[in-house]
Amino acid sequence: MSGYVARVRHDDPPDGSAEFDLLVGSVAKRWSAVDPLLPRPSLPRLTTYPLLTVSDEEGRPVATGTMRYSWYQPGEVGRTWGMPDQHWLTPVVGGPDPEGALDSLLTSWRDQLEELPSGTGSESAALLSWPARDICGVRPLQRHGLQPFTVLAVRQRRRGVPPSLPPRDVTIRLADFHDLAAVVGLLMEEHRYGEHFGGVFIQPETAEQTRRVVARALSRPPSWIWLAERRGRPVGLVWVSPPERARWVAPLVSTGPAAYVGYGVVADEERGQGIGTALVDQAHQALDTHGVGATLLNYAVMNPLSGPFWSRMGYRPLWTTWEVRPALALR
The missing domain is CATH 3.40.630.30 (Gcn5-related N-acetyltransferase (GNAT))
Structure with a gap:
């Protein structure tokens, strides 16, 4: 001008x-x-x-x-x-x-x-x-x-839906190294879904790179990866980086300590049954117990599922990438 x-x-x-x-x-x-x-x-x-x-x-x-x-x-x-x-x-x-x-x-x-x-x-x-x-x-x-x-959305401590139980035949637990293949499989499903919105481009190396990152996370107990299983079959997960593993997000918010949710995944055929809500509730309970003041996560603007879901979980936009x-x- x-x-x-x-x-x-x-x-x-x-x-x-x-x-x-x-x-x-x-x-x-x-x-x-x-x-x-x-x-x-x-x-x-x-x-x-x-x-x-x-x-x-x-x-x-x-x-x-x-x-x-x-x-x-x-x-x-x-x-x-x-x-x-x-x-x-x-x-x-x-x-x-x-x-x-x-x-x-x-x-x-x-x-x-x-x-x-x-x-x-x-x-x-x-x-x-x-x-x-x-x-x-x-x-x-x-x-x-x-x-x-x-x-980039943010949730302050103790914000979100009331505690939620998973469906009767679904169990939620912290993943360990024996769950490597299950976690990688769910993340690759999420990557394939994310390709529709132009923010993910699966490469020939993506599966192996994902496996290495997951293996590193699962080798540091607690993993901070909650896995949902229906009668032993993996159907969803939420992966959190606690403040000591998410230092890069601290400068983006005025309160702390700050954690980051890297993934929230529910298998396509299992959506709409409360599994995602129960997974996030487990993660939030752990974050609140550890005194985390703010939890952040990213989602694509065009993703029709992420925005409404994370809003119900207590998150609201803090930054927008244009x-x-x-x-x-x-x-």
Whole structure:
């Protein structure tokens, strides 16, 4: 938008700069007003990634965005989750007109993507995460061609449905190493279902990679993987990473300690019978007993089952990841 000036920095913003402090302060004020579970924003510091800044007519910064690029080679685990070439922007947008500042930041990001020599072909994506309740960002994100793709949802301690028992002939227990094949089988079923929403791309290596990850989890008792069985046949699971195994989610929420639900799976023919609810209840009881303050999980916006189910379990959107494919489809 007119009146804003963008530049790319390859040096850190000045430590203690009053103008950048004002930017972060304005973002913190808006975030705390719209969602108390959002963390306090911080000004990004450069490592190997450039920083895009937007300033007003007086030269005061009103937005910054760290530009990060990830490329997953054939055979890497990342090829299963999203596009191989991923261009991320981590925005910090403030000032009196955050909608206009974000609009200018996205325009400048598009200009930077156009100048890249590679990595913006048909297997690329441009992505950013934006607070779900910070609705001032919705219109500029849409104008630039981005679409809401995944939700990071949060549950505070003791939120959700009342305790639930599984169906009479279903038992729930913690999985151990003897359950390796059963857990991998259920996760691969979940991966195949997730392919329908464009966030999972099963590779020839995916089953073996999944087996290695599951084997590692099952070798660390307790596994934090609850397995549901109907007369000895595996029919569902929920897999939780407790705070010591989910440190990456702690900066995304204002309260803690924070845990992460990596998977909640019920076999297709067993859905709608209360198995998922009973599994999650078991996990929640353990999390609440361990004093976990917030539990987070991701689901695809287009998944018709996940959003309604996790809402009933006490989760609500905290962050939304917006995406456009290919990256140069960003307007």
